[in-house]
Amino acid sequence: MYGTIDMPDWGDPNSPASIHVSPQYITNAATETATPNLVTAVLADYRGYDTLGETVVIFTAGMACILLLRRRGEGKKTRR
Amino acid sequence: MDFIIAKYNYWIYIILMMVGFYAMIAKTNLIKKIIGMNIFQTAIILFFVSIAYKKGGATLPILTSADAHGEHAIQVAQYLNPLPHVLMLTAIVVSIATLGVALAIAIMMYRKYNTLEEDEILKAIK
Amino acid sequence: MIIEQAPALIVIIVLMSAVATPLIGWLRKDLCYFWVILALLASTLCSVSVLNTVMHEGVIHYSMGGWLPPWGIEYVIDHLNAMMLVLITGTSLLVAIYSRRSLEAELPDRTVYFYTLFLLQVTGFLGIVITGDVFNLFVFLEIASLSGYALIATGEEGAPLAAFRYIILGTIGACFYLLGVGYLYMVTGSLNMADLAKILPGLYGSKVVIVAFAFFMVGIALKMALFPLHMWLPDAYTKAPSAASALIAPLMTKIAVYIMLRIMFTVFRPYFSVDLLPVTKILLYAGIIAIFMGAVMALAQRNFKRMLCYIVIAEVGYMVGGVGIANAVAMKGAILHILNDVVMTLGLFAVAGILAYKMKNNEITAFDNIFKKMPFTMAAFLVVALSVIGVPPTCGFFSKWYLIQGSVIAGNWIFVVALLFSSLVNVVLFFRVIEIGYYDFGVSGSGHTHEDCSAVSEAPLSMLIPTFIVAAAIILIGLYNQSILINIINFAVPKL
Numbered sequence: 001m002y003g004t005i006d007m008p009d010w011g012d013p014n015s016p017a018s019i020h021v022s023p024q025y026i027t028n029a030a031t032e033t034a035t036p037n038l039v040t041a042v043l044a045d046y047r048g049y050d051t052l053g054e055t056v057v058i059f060t061a062g063m064a065c066i067l068l069l070r071r072r073g074e075g076k077k078t079r080r
Numbered sequence: 081m082d083f084i085i086a087k088y089n090y091w092i093y094i095i096l097m098m099v100g101f102y103a104m105i106a107k108t109n110l111i112k113k114i115i116g117m118n119i120f121q122t123a124i125i126l127f128f129v130s131i132a133y134k135k136g137g138a139t140l141p142i143l144t145s146a147d148a149h150g151e152h153a154i155q156v157a158q159y160l161n162p163l164p165h166v167l168m169l170t171a172i173v174v175s176i177a178t179l180g181v182a183l184a185i186a187i188m189m190y191r192k193y194n195t196l197e198e199d200e201i202l203k204a205i206k
Numbered sequence: 207m208i209i210e211q212a213p214a215l216i217v218i219i220v221l222m223s224a225v226a227t228p229l230i231g232w233l234r235k236d237l238c239y240f241w242v243i244l245a246l247l248a249s250t251l252c253s254v255s256v257l258n259t260v261m262h263e264g265v266i267h268y269s270m271g272g273w274l275p276p277w278g279i280e281y282v283i284d285h286l287n288a289m290m291l292v293l294i295t296g297t298s299l300l301v302a303i304y305s306r307r308s309l310e311a312e313l314p315d316r317t318v319y320f321y322t323l324f325l326l327q328v329t330g331f332l333g334i335v336i337t338g339d340v341f342n343l344f345v346f347l348e349i350a351s352l353s354g355y356a357l358i359a360t361g362e363e364g365a366p367l368a369a370f371r372y373i374i375l376g377t378i379g380a381c382f383y384l385l386g387v388g389y390l391y392m393v394t395g396s397l398n399m400a401d402l403a404k405i406l407p408g409l410y411g412s413k414v415v416i417v418a419f420a421f422f423m424v425g426i427a428l429k430m431a432l433f434p435l436h437m438w439l440p441d442a443y444t445k446a447p448s449a450a451s452a453l454i455a456p457l458m459t460k461i462a463v464y465i466m467l468r469i470m471f472t473v474f475r476p477y478f479s480v481d482l483l484p485v486t487k488i489l490l491y492a493g494i495i496a497i498f499m500g501a502v503m504a505l506a507q508r509n510f511k512r513m514l515c516y517i518v519i520a521e522v523g524y525m526v527g528g529v530g531i532a533n534a535v536a537m538k539g540a541i542l543h544i545l546n547d548v549v550m551t552l553g554l555f556a557v558a559g560i561l562a563y564k565m566k567n568n569e570i571t572a573f574d575n576i577f578k579k580m581p582f583t584m585a586a587f588l589v590v591a592l593s594v595i596g597v598p599p600t601c602g603f604f605s606k607w608y609l610i611q612g613s614v615i616a617g618n619w620i621f622v623v624a625l626l627f628s629s630l631v632n633v634v635l636f637f638r639v640i641e642i643g644y645y646d647f648g649v650s651g652s653g654h655t656h657e658d659c660s661a662v663s664e665a666p667l668s669m670l671i672p673t674f675i676v677a678a679a680i681i682l683i684g685l686y687n688q689s690i691l692i693n694i695i696n697f698a699v700p701k702l
Contacts, residue, residue: 048270059322163391
């Protein structure tokens with residue numbers, strides 16, 4: 001709550017968040033990535049590594065659920 | 081009072097976060113704790129997305145066909161900031177994954193102790 | 207070409223093998239173990255080569271996918287990073303070798319998925335340490351945390367509840383970290399650590415930045431188990447299966463300390479963290495309280511593993527207090543202590559795992575006469591115990607020495623008292639175990655005949671060798687600590 005005093009106003013197009021890194025994304029994305037959807041361009045291209053990490057997170061959660069929820073003896077029936 | 085009105089979106093997310101936080105800590109039912117965790121994470125995601133907004137008629141960050149073919153220079157102020165959206169996609173996925181693992185553990189405990197109240201489980205362990 | 211791509215390879219090798227592990231397990235279960243060791247071995251080689259490169263050439267910048275920062279994600283490896291990378295890969299390799307027997311005993315039908323999550327957790331740790339981008343750090347922090355939650359929940363009685371508590375508290379910590387990232391992004395527009403370090407000095411007066419820093423610190427403190435946010439640690443590490451706690455216990459908290467170091471000194475310049483806010487004083491007091499509390503609570507424990515958990519909490523207190531004193535000597539001690547503590551905690555939990563595997567019992571009073579029965583294990587245990595107490599020439603002595611030296615220079619006598627007190631308490635703790643183990647009391651359990659006693663034999667070789675390597679490493683690090691300091695740690699200490 002203390003921090004909101006200094007935050008930029010809502011919807012301010014000149015806030016630092018919008019000025020510094022993003023304009024490059026917006027102007028160059030069409031030429032560099034050939035994708036009109038900017039969110040996809042950033043997600044899959046510039047920050048594709050984060051998307052890989054995200055996929056790994058899903059994989060981890062899936063493996064975790066299998067690890068945790070398999071009942072004993074069930075594995076033996078479904079194998080071979 | 082001026083700063084509260086100009087930035088009311090931030091106050092909304094703070095209230096939402098406090099609700100989630102309270103639910104996580106104070107409730108003893110496991111499912112209520114999990115739901116509180118989800119509310120907490122959703123509040124943070126909302127906060128991030130609200131950073132991306134630009135007043136003055138900015139549209140979604142999807143280039144129209146005219147701009148996409150490079151016919152004229154793209155006006156930056158016309159499109160929303162795409163980066164927070166991207167970050168939040170990842171954060172949503174992470175929160176769902178955590179939700180899944182938490183629920184799997186809750187199922188494990190339910191199978192064993194047949195209850196979902198934390199204090200009863202503590203008594204059963206001791 | 208491999209040398210150039212080594213930074214990315216370190217993470218990618220472990221990641222891809224984690225994905226491949228269920229497939230291999232579906233073909234033949236026994237192959238998993240060797241696959242895991244192979245993958246970790248490759249990754250260790252890569253991290254050693256990265257360390258070599260950093261020592262000779264300086265900081266490595268590696269841009270992911272060829273996009274230059276701050277628009278793309280970049281890996282920045284300096285001396286601190288490189289040391290941690292070698293630590294993480296080495297530790298996980300040793301635990302992987304060690305884990306086979308104990309997994310067979312504790313979790314016979316789930317080894318394939320356990321190994322998958324094991325590799326995923328190592329991926330998460332490596333990704334945290336190597337990245338130069340704050341949001342990437344969050345993603346990998348969550349990977350590491352999620353696999354940690356699942357690994358802990360497969361333990362004995364009461365493990366799911368411990369894991370559940372850890373989920374709740376750990377998620378709060380990670381979300382606070384994410385909030386900090388969000389606040390910083392809001393006022394700077396960048397997510398790259400080096401970029402933030404450039405932009406932030408102009409903004410230090412802003413309240414948002416201060417609040418962001420506070421969020422970071424609280425979130426990391428939760429992950430670090432810094433008192434008073436340590437509630438999740440004793441239950442979680444005690445009830446986890448031995449292989450899991452041997453992997454998570456040495457690494458997770460120290461990686462959180464690493465994240466704190468990065469945030470405090472790389473993103474926010476030292477001027478901010480030390481002079482502008484009284485953060486270091488708070489850290490110092492938190493560290494002192496953690497040391498006292500960890501020592502006292504450890505005395506009260508009858509379960510061996512639980513006692514070790516409180517020792518871990520006290521060790522975190524050493525590191526945080528060392529950072530809190532904030533002069534160059536204490537920082538050297540704190541960073542050296544990260545190195546030492548990983549090795550020591552690995553040794554302690556490895557021994558605990560061997561004892562649990564052989565004795566099926568974790569109470570200290572059941573340990574009588576183990577010195578005769580398991581001489582090699584207890585010899586390694588002695589070396590680790592001496593290091594925790596802080597006896598030369600083991601490595602523990604040297605990090606404590608630098609910490610004490612640093613706090614004497616700073617004139618902070620309370621920290622010195624805390625360190626010495628903790629050493630004394632550690633002496634008591636370990637001598638209690640040694641005393642029970644050395645003599646044959648014959649009073650544990652009812653109807654405990656001599657035949658039962660002699661049935662406990664020496665630990666299997668696959669569990670013993672890693673423990674020995676750890677014990678040897680402790681002595682080696684102690685003997686060579688000067689050269690480690692000069693070559694690596696001196697560069698890693700931030701300029702204060």
